[in-house]
Amino acid sequence: MSNEELKTKITELLPAAAFEEGGEWLTINIEPRDWLPLAQQLRNNDSLYFDYLYCLTCIDWKTHLTMVYHLSSTKHRHNIVIKSKLDRSNPEIETVSHIWRTAEFHEREVYEMFGVNFLNHPDLRLLILPDGWEGKNPLRKDFEDPINMIKL
Amino acid sequence: MFEEVGTTTEGDIIVNVGPQHPATHGVLHLVITLNGETIKKVEPHLGYIHRSIEKMCESLSYRQFIYVTSRMDYLSSHINNHACALCVEKGLQVEVPPRAQVIRVLMDELTRIASHELWWGAMAMDLGAFTPFFHAFRERESINDIMEETCGARLTMNYMVPGGVMQDLHPNFQKKVKEFMQLYKRKIHEYDELVTGNVIFQNRMKNVGYLSAEDAVSYGCSGPTARGSGVNCDIRKIYPYEIYDKLEFDEVLETGGDSFARYMVRIREMQQSIRIIEQLIDNIPEGDFQAKTKAVLKLPKGEFYTRVETARGELGVYIVSEGGTTPYRIKFRSPGFSNLSVLDHIARGSKLGDLVAMMGTLDLVIPDIDR
Numbered sequence A: 001m002s003n004e005e006l007k008t009k010i011t012e013l014l015p016a017a018a019f020e021e022g023g024e025w026l027t028i029n030i031e032p033r034d035w036l037p038l039a040q041q042l043r044n045n046d047s048l049y050f051d052y053l054y055c056l057t058c059i060d061w062k063t064h065l066t067m068v069y070h071l072s073s074t075k076h077r078h079n080i081v082i083k084s085k086l087d088r089s090n091p092e093i094e095t096v097s098h099i100w101r102t103a104e105f106h107e108r109e110v111y112e113m114f115g116v117n118f119l120n121h122p123d124l125r126l127l128i129l130p131d132g133w134e135g136k137n138p139l140r141k142d143f144e145d146p147i148n149m150i151k152l
Numbered sequence B: 001m002f003e004e005v006g007t008t009t010e011g012d013i014i015v016n017v018g019p020q021h022p023a024t025h026g027v028l029h030l031v032i033t034l035n036g037e038t039i040k041k042v043e044p045h046l047g048y049i050h051r052s053i054e055k056m057c058e059s060l061s062y063r064q065f066i067y068v069t070s071r072m073d074y075l076s077s078h079i080n081n082h083a084c085a086l087c088v089e090k091g092l093q094v095e096v097p098p099r100a101q102v103i104r105v106l107m108d109e110l111t112r113i114a115s116h117e118l119w120w121g122a123m124a125m126d127l128g129a130f131t132p133f134f135h136a137f138r139e140r141e142s143i144n145d146i147m148e149e150t151c152g153a154r155l156t157m158n159y160m161v162p163g164g165v166m167q168d169l170h171p172n173f174q175k176k177v178k179e180f181m182q183l184y185k186r187k188i189h190e191y192d193e194l195v196t197g198n199v200i201f202q203n204r205m206k207n208v209g210y211l212s213a214e215d216a217v218s219y220g221c222s223g224p225t226a227r228g229s230g231v232n233c234d235i236r237k238i239y240p241y242e243i244y245d246k247l248e249f250d251e252v253l254e255t256g257g258d259s260f261a262r263y264m265v266r267i268r269e270m271q272q273s274i275r276i277i278e279q280l281i282d283n284i285p286e287g288d289f290q291a292k293t294k295a296v297l298k299l300p301k302g303e304f305y306t307r308v309e310t311a312r313g314e315l316g317v318y319i320v321s322e323g324g325t326t327p328y329r330i331k332f333r334s335p336g337f338s339n340l341s342v343l344d345h346i347a348r349g350s351k352l353g354d355l356v357a358m359m360g361t362l363d364l365v366i367p368d369i370d371r
Helices: A003-013 A032-044 A103-114 B053-057 B065-069 B074-092 B098-126 B131-151 B173-196 B199-205 B213-218 B259-281 B335-341 B343-347 B352-362 B366-370
Strands: A018-020 A026-030 A052-060 A064-072 A079-087 A092-094 A117-119 B012-017 B029-035 B038-045 B302-309 B314-321 B329-333
Touching: A003 A026, A003 A032, A026 A032, A032 A079, A032 A092, A052 A103, A052 B314, A052 B329, A064 B314, A079 A092, A103 A117, A103 B335, B029 B352, B038 B343, B038 B352, B053 B065, B053 B329, B065 B074, B074 B098, B074 B302, B074 B314, B098 B131, B098 B173, B098 B259, B098 B352, B131 B173, B173 B199, B173 B259, B199 B259, B199 B352, B259 B352, B329 B335, B335 B343, B335 B366, B343 B352
Parallel strands: A026 A079, A092 A117
Antiparallel strands: A018 A026, A052 A064, A064 A079, B012 B029, B029 B038, B302 B314, B314 B329
């Protein structure tokens, strides 16, 4: 499907979706509470069929966090980017690890690096950081580590 | 939906493999729950070589950050650099001269062969065959020599820069590559004679670590791991970059889904790489090897994503720019990270001895997973 067709289709599924212009792929901004139902539609709808979640990450904008999901379809070969704004002091979003199994590891990484709490995640523990790690999340912009970080 | 995680019943044994274990090829720690000899659960513990490359890149300029990425997947360092250079070029909208494009593809394919050679030798060694390692390194050595002459390094090349490549090819390059290909073609049958056709080897690889096409996609697998299950995922074919759409080569697919299928994909992929090099080595266009770019690069405000096919699979580079000289946020979608996540799924229910055969054919490079 072309970007225009995708746009029409997704507006049908989620009228509240806000589209972002200028990117290479169709980019959609959604509210965190809309994510799980939309994700199920994106994965299971035959004309969309986004079965490959190839990138899941988060961006710290200092005022808020943004979750970014890059999806593509192995059947239709179209791509889509989903973004969701999260509250920085209490970031929460539903997990999609039961829809795309790769999300399980990627969400654990975002959990420890950004402190995003994935609701209903089966195994939300530290993955890369050492056991007993306490304190701030390393990839947030206000993270300081005077011993290991050298300012250039 | 999910099988229960973290439960052990009486009689279960917990076995730690790694962080220092010869079969993990790096500092990977696996906590394995065993019932007798049967694997109930494999739980990877990462982070022993985590350097937070993504954080580091936030304070480095668009010219500097490429050097750090050679240290991710050190066996595909050219291809990592290539992905980053492509992403910066996408932001700058720079046209890369044809000569540079051809040089880049040649280097990528040589790297792919070198990487698969090392994988082949190391994997056979994990299974107990020591000789293939020396055979593999004999050929890999000549690739490293070619790289050393042109790039000045044998492992972390840092040869690709935004706009092209750092310097022109060494005058010996064409001659040496042709010599290498002659040597390779003379020796390739040894690989099959030594390992592929060996009955003991086949018994250890066939029907081990089965991964269905659906699961491969769901777990985000890419590269030979997914192609062994019959998933079309070669980025060079489906989202071509540089000159790959003008080249003649086949996407290698196997449908077995087991360790042997993944093994065959890599073996056949080396021959496809040879095919690409053969098409290009006598047709390197004359001209500039680098486009003219400003001394200080500034990407416009926005987001840029590129993906390339490394020896292990799909590497994605995601740059978020605020218009400055350094990236605001950078994310590397490394193939190894997703490929590792499938290990627990394919290992459950099989014997501990087969775990090495599965890990070997996932081709894990730990710095690529930890970043």
